Amino acid sequence: xxxxxxxxxxxxxxxxxxxxxxxxxxxxxxxxxxxxxxxxxxxxxxxxxxxxxxxxxxxxxxxxxxxxxxxxxxxxxxxxxxxxxxxxxxxxxxxxxxxxxxxxxxxxxxxxxxxxxxxxxxxxxxxxxxxxxxxxxxxxx
Amino acid sequence: xxxxxxxxxxxxxxxxxxxxxxxxxxxxxxxxxxxxxxxxxxxxxxxxxxxxxxxxxxxxxxxxxxxxxxxxxxxxxxxxxxxxxxxxxxxxxxxxxxxxxxxxxxxxxxxxxxxxxxxxxxxxxxxxxxxxxxxxxxxxxxxxxxxxxxxxxxxxxxxxxxxxxxxxxxxxxxxxxxxxxxxxxxxxxxxxxxxxxxxxxxxxxxxxxxxxxxxxxxxxxxxxxxxxxxxxxxxxxxxxxxxxxxxxxxxxxxxxxxxxxxxxxxxxxxxxxxxxxxxxxxxxxxxxxxxxxxxxxxxxxxxxxxxxxxxxxxxxxxxxxxxxxxxxxxxxxxxxxxxxxxxxxxxxxxxxxxxxxxxxxxxxxxxxxxxxxxxxxxxxxxxxxxxxxxxxxxxxxxxxxxxxxxxxxxxxxxxxxxxxxxxxxxxxxxxxxxxxxxxxxxxxxxxxxxxxxxxxxxxxxxxxxxxxxxxxxxxxxxxxxxxxxxxxxxxxxxxxxxxxxxxxxxxxxxxxxxxxxxxxxxxxxxxxxxxxxxxxxxxxxxxxxxxxxxxxxxxxxxxxxxxxxxxxx
Numbered sequence: 069x070x071x072x073x074x075x076x077x078x079x080x081x082x083x084x085x086x087x088x089x090x091x092x093x094x095x096x097x098x099x100x101x102x103x104x105x106x107x108x109x110x111x112x113x114x115x116x117x118x119x120x121x122x123x124x125x126x127x128x129x130x131x132x133x134x135x136x137x138x139x140x141x142x143x144x145x146x147x148x149x150x151x152x153x154x155x156x157x158x159x160x161x162x163x164x165x166x167x168x169x170x171x172x173x174x175x176x177x178x179x180x181x182x183x184x185x186x187x188x189x190x191x192x193x194x195x196x197x198x199x200x201x202x203x204x205x206x207x208x209x
Numbered sequence: 210x211x212x213x214x215x216x217x218x219x220x221x222x223x224x225x226x227x228x229x230x231x232x233x234x235x236x237x238x239x240x241x242x243x244x245x246x247x248x249x250x251x252x253x254x255x256x257x258x259x260x261x262x263x264x265x266x267x268x269x270x271x272x273x274x275x276x277x278x279x280x281x282x283x284x285x286x287x288x289x290x291x292x293x294x295x296x297x298x299x300x301x302x303x304x305x306x307x308x309x310x311x312x313x314x315x316x317x318x319x320x321x322x323x324x325x326x327x328x329x330x331x332x333x334x335x336x337x338x339x340x341x342x343x344x345x346x347x348x349x350x351x352x353x354x355x356x357x358x359x360x361x362x363x364x365x366x367x368x369x370x371x372x373x374x375x376x377x378x379x380x381x382x383x384x385x386x387x388x389x390x391x392x393x394x395x396x397x398x399x400x401x402x403x404x405x406x407x408x409x410x411x412x413x414x415x416x417x418x419x420x421x422x423x424x425x426x427x428x429x430x431x432x433x434x435x436x437x438x439x440x441x442x443x444x445x446x447x448x449x450x451x452x453x454x455x456x457x458x459x460x461x462x463x464x465x466x467x468x469x470x471x472x473x474x475x476x477x478x479x480x481x482x483x484x485x486x487x488x489x490x491x492x493x494x495x496x497x498x499x500x501x502x503x504x505x506x507x508x509x510x511x512x513x514x515x516x517x518x519x520x521x522x523x524x525x526x527x528x529x530x531x532x533x534x535x536x537x538x539x540x541x542x543x544x545x546x547x548x549x550x551x552x553x554x555x556x557x558x559x560x561x562x563x564x565x566x567x568x569x570x571x572x573x574x575x576x577x578x579x580x581x582x583x584x585x586x587x588x589x590x591x592x593x594x595x596x597x598x599x600x601x602x603x604x605x606x607x608x609x610x611x612x613x614x615x616x617x618x619x620x621x622x623x624x625x626x627x628x629x630x631x632x633x634x635x636x637x638x639x640x641x642x643x644x645x646x647x648x649x650x651x652x653x654x655x656x657x658x659x660x661x662x663x664x665x666x667x668x669x670x671x672x673x674x675x676x677x678x679x680x681x682x683x684x685x686x687x688x689x690x691x692x693x694x695x696x697x698x699x700x701x702x703x704x705x706x707x708x709x710x711x712x713x714x715x716x717x718x719x720x721x722x723x724x725x726x727x728x729x730x731x732x733x734x735x736x737x738x739x740x741x742x743x744x745x746x747x748x749x750x751x752x753x754x755x756x757x758x759x760x761x762x763x764x765x766x767x768x769x770x771x772x773x774x775x776x777x778x
Contacts, residue, residue: 088279091308099320102327102772103309104765107697111760115753120769123623138554139692140743141636141645141718150748164429 072126072192073093074101074185075113081139082176085129096190097182108132108140109172110147114154121158123207127192129185134173146170147200166191174191188208210321212244213333214270216261217254218277220307226309231323236326241335244270253283262294272300279305291487299341299759303351304332320487327338330771338764342698342757344687347435351679353672354439354452356619358421360661362458363409365675370418372672374679377450378413379425379441385410385462388654395661396524396749397551405661422448430455430622433738434648435684454622454648454675461610461654463497464511466504470575470606476582478604481521488528494704495536495603498529499586501575502542506609508571510614513630515609515658519546520555522607527559531583538564539599541575541588558565568592577604610658624720624739632657640691642671647689647717648678686737689765697739698759700747707732707754713746722755723747 078084084105092095106112111131117128130151138144148170155165169188175181215237219225234246245268249257250277263365270282273296277282284303292298308323314321328410352375355362363749366376384390386406395402413419422443440449463482472480479487487493500522504514522540545566547556562565568591569575571616575588586599594660606761612631620627625644628634633651636643642650652667653659659667678684690696700713700721709731713722721739725732733755735746746755753762 071623073768075772085281088281088305088308091279091305091310093314094312094315096316097312097313099314099317099324100330102324104331104768104772106744107757107760108743108745109745111757113748113765114764115762116765116769119766120772123769125769125773138743139639140745143718145743146718146745147748159750 070126070193070195070197071100072109072189072191072195072197073124074129074188075120075125076101076103076129076131076185077106077109078103079109079132079144079176080105080107082133082137082173083109083171083181084179086131086175086181088092089194090181091178093178093182095178095182097185100189103158108138108143108151109145110140110150112147112151114150117151117154121163121167121198124142126195126197127169127188129169130189131167131175131181132172138161148172164195166195167198210335211242211271212268213242213272213274213336214245214265214268214764215276215329215333216252216264218257218275218307218525219248220278221251221252223719224277225420227315227321228306228325229319230319232322232324233329236442237329237741239464240330240333242337244268250512252277252287257553258287258290258294261291264504265291265296267386271533272301272302274304274336275331276304276306276325276332278307280311281309283302287740296422297341299339300336302332302336302339304328305577314484324684327772327774330774331768334767334771335764338756338761338767339754340761342687342701342742342759343737344685344699346683346685347433347681347738349376349435349681350437350451350453350684352450352452353376353454353456353675353679354437355458356427356458357381357458357460357653357655358413359460359575359653360389360406360409361460361655361659361664361666361668361671362387363406363663364488365411365458365672366419367409367412367416367653367676368669368672369679370412370416372676374418374429374676376419377422377452379422379427379443381425381459385413385421385423388463391482391489393489394524394528396520397555399524399636402421402661416774427619427622432644433736434689435678437648448682449529454650456668457619457623457625457644457649457651457655458646458653458664458671459613459616459619459655461632462612462613464505464608466606469504470501471577471583471604474536475577475579475604477602478577478606480729481518481525481607484525484605493529495529495533496528497537497600498533498539498603498605499599499601500538500607501586501604502545503541503571504606504608507543508756511611511630513609513611514546516546516548517658517660518607518609520660522605523547523552523559525566527562530559531615532564537600539586539601540564541564541569541586542566543569543571547706557597567597589619594749609655613655616655619694625649625651636691642667643691648675650674663681669756682739689738690741697742698757699737699742700735700744700759702733702735702757703756704732704756708752709733710751712749712751716745716749718743719773720743
């Protein structure tokens with residue numbers, strides 16, 4: 069069975085708090101995800117997501133605050149637009165938009181984070197692993 | 210080469226039940242950049258902290274990595290305590306291996322150990338590549354500039370002067386008082402408007418700290434938090450004033466209902482403000498009066514509720530019902546808006562005072578009948594389902610407050626936002642009265658239609674918020690964060706590779722990025738007093754010329770690379 073690897077960019081005001089709360093309630097999640105805390109979802113560069121996918125990570129999640137609740141004067145609005153464009157690009161290249169999970173305002177609470185990540189795991193498990201198509205760029209960084 | 214001291218916390222069995230510490234120390238000892246690995250039972254106790262500090266000093270490590278609980282639990286406290294012992298805060302890294310690893314993967318010890326190892330490696334990568342943002346300080350000019358001398362502006366000016374700061378009070382018209390000068394009495398206390406204004410006006414005349422500039426027109430606005438410079442003309446003279454903060458209390462204006470309900474065509478169809486003027490100079494003559502609410506408000510063009518028109522109608526309707534014997538007073542409304550304890554009581558008092566209320570629907574508004582002046586009003590009573598004809602010789606239209614037309618220009622000058630209607634927008638909902646630029650506050654009807662009591666309250670609130678800036682002699686850009694201690698850094702531009710495309714200028718939510726003309730072309734610049742470190746500019750830069758040093762692309766790349774090191778496929 070495919071064991072997906074997930075990288076999560078979590079905004080420190082929402083996604084990270086959700087991740088923290090999931091730990092506090094002793095949620096049981098597969099250990100194959102890593103969280104990189106970011107100041108705001110708008111700080112997540114599209115290059116970083118592509119680099120992660122090229123490096124053999126099966127799915128990337130970007131967790132931010134809900135629309136209208138950004139600490140940075142609606143900076144997450146532009147992030148949504150940008151990352152949805154990236155999803156289109158992932159579709160075009162055949163990687164598939166479902167390898168990039170965008171979630172704004174739905175990972176505040178521990179149980180929400182748990183459901184979201186578990187669902188993403190289940191979805192990625194049904195997909196073939198990305199590794200066989202690793203580019204030389206990804207392997208040698 | 211810089212060396213890193215890694216401290217692992219067992220948290221008295223909370224972490225080491227799931228994470229294999231022998232495996233961790235074994236893996237970490239292969240890393241050449243790790244100088245010290247120390248396992249401690251509990252880092253957050255004093256004994257643990259003392260051990261960390263002494264070990265760092267002994268081994269001379271440059272950077273410290275703490276693998277313990279999350280920053281939201283005790284991690285942040287541990288890092289701050291170590292910083293107090295003399296290690297720079299940006300050289301201390303925090304890795305969460307309790308909430309984010311041991312607790313969440315308690316049933317998978319092997320996976321949790323591998324995750325802890327990877328998280329620590331990611332932490333090391335982030336420590337090695339993290340840089341520190343530049344900082345700048347601004348000397349605060351201990352004075353305030355207040356735009357608008359209505360009730361909000363006056364209250365703010367008087368409160369600021371009471372705390373001992375100089376105030377420049379600018380007013381568009383000749384006299385202070387704003388819209389309150391045009392009305393007779395205020396709701397809900399039925400207080401005389403001039404009695405309410407007088408103490409404030411006396412204070413601004415008498416207090417040497419307050420300078421009043423009538424007939425002022427702002428020409429330009431420069432500078433940032435702590436040191437703004439405003440240039441304006443007042444009574445024909447050009448004046449330039451420096452100030453530490455700006456309070457915007459420019460108010461709003463009244464909507465004139467041209468063409469609605471025969472306004473302008475039929476005599477005796479007047480607005481609420483004209484009624485106030487007639488009451489004020491004693492020229493009011495009426496027998497049967499009809500008030501019509503929501504004229505030009507709560508429709509498709511202006512979907513908001515102006516909040517003050519219903520109480521004003523209640524005030525004037527009960528006054529007329531009491532003063533004019535034998536006449537009738539009707540209020541035609543689409544739902545009376547009287548929030549709070551005082552206003553709802555006001556409504557009930559008015560109801561028992563002989564004023565009649567009829568509710569109509571938006572799509573079936575009342576019709577005004579008559580030749581050159583009003584004779585009757587036809588209205589479809591939405592509750593009883595019948596059409597009623599009311600005799601009337603005066604129709605009063607309650608119109609909403611609409612934003613001043615020059616709000617957009619003023620907002621552009623100040624570098625703040627207006628909402629979709631044109632009112633100044635605050636940081637909703639977390640920071641009331643504050644705008645996106647630190648040191649600029651909004652209060653009164655410039656923000657949203659409010660009653661005179663609320664305007665005074667907001668003026669005082671803005672003054673108190675302003676004092677928190679003015680009392681400092683210097684403001685560092687790194688402290689300008691609305692959640693204290695939360696600012697991560699400022700964007701930094703690499704001028705050599707910047708192409709001057711202006712993407713960052715368009716993307717910045719705080720007007721912090723700008724373009725500067727150099728010999729070679731345009732180059733982006735970052736105003737640190739405005740930058741909040743969100744990183745929107747970073748992700749739109751086509752060639753990575755703008756970076757947040759604390760979270761740069763090299764660091765993210767390394768962290769991604771280390772995320773799944775040696776993963777068994």
